[in-house]
Amino acid sequence: MFSPLIDELMSSLRCLPGVGPKSAQRMALHLLERDREGAERLAQSLHKAVEGVGRCKSCRTLTEQDFCGICNNARRDSSIICVVETPADVLAIEQAGTYQGKYFVLLGHLSPIDGIGPEDIGIDQLINLLQQATANAEPIKEIILATNPTVEGEATAYYISERAKHHNVLVSRIAHGVPLGGELEFIDGGTLAHAFSSRRSF
């Protein structure tokens, strides 16, 4: 209906998560009618990010440097590693503001059905880290597994704990239960069951 370049822009915008045909149309027309400068800036940022952003050589998070800001920070405790699924999880934990150790970002989870095995989410690299730290006489004391409480996340956590337990390191899993401010009435059965089975003495 629109001219070819506009149609092409609309279909390209569909690669953004949560953008359907109607939003893509609104976005394309908004940019062309009212914000061509912003559109050009977005094109540049996309291009630079795709070209420049790789993975941190230590923790695998997304960064354009060799090592990310947290891995480079000498004040972070190198003896604790928190394993998460995505860079967004790192941000969430950092915003909570209590964790002072380092991270390891899987960028995914084990999912045999999608053909994602341990090598795709860098578990060998994590085990290497453990061995190297021990060899350097700065052993890692604890690995905190903070993958999502989904079937795949639990399987990934279990697999990592099995691999890590041969390396003289404490492996822990973050607690699951009723969230703060949550009302029992609205909590799902799975979470409640977990909260009961993991109850602590008062």
Added chain:
Amino acid sequence: MFSPLIDELMSSLRCLPGVGPKSAQRMALHLLERDREGAERLAQSLHKAVEGVGRCKSCRTLTEQDFCGICNNARRDSSIICVVETPADVLAIEQAGTYQGKYFVLLGHLSPIDGIGPEDIGIDQLINLLQQATANAEPIKEIILATNPTVEGEATAYYISERAKHHNVLVSRIAHGVPLGGELEFIDGGTLAHAFSSRRSF
């Protein structure tokens, strides 16, 4: 928090309508983790569209050609012009499928408070079209005003009707009232008042 290129990408994504900080973060991480090809394609499309897309010389809609598909279509009735605010309005009317005339796209509406006057929305060009058509002995018979039923849209329609009435042309406004399938119970008072004052004998 993220590395500079990722932060820059997130802030650039905010130029899209309806995209706040959380969505921008989700989009940036999704593209970098899972769809770099799509991101590169989007960058190219944005760049090409910003460079290539201008306005149709006749109807002012967005197109990369000199004249848009509808203005170029010899089977459309050149004696009727429908005035709309945006290219999305053209699409909506085309999808209704009954209108066979041509369009004139203002790309905006009169809005003195934002400094948008008649020259910014091409009203002189519209009057020129009228004069030229008369000079070429193919006069325009009717102008249908389909601007939005907002304060600015109504003012724009009124202004165009005042300017056009000196050029021997019928000026009409699309009907406003209860939409098909609308239930009276949920229709706002302004629309109902309009529906009553514009009632037709049965």
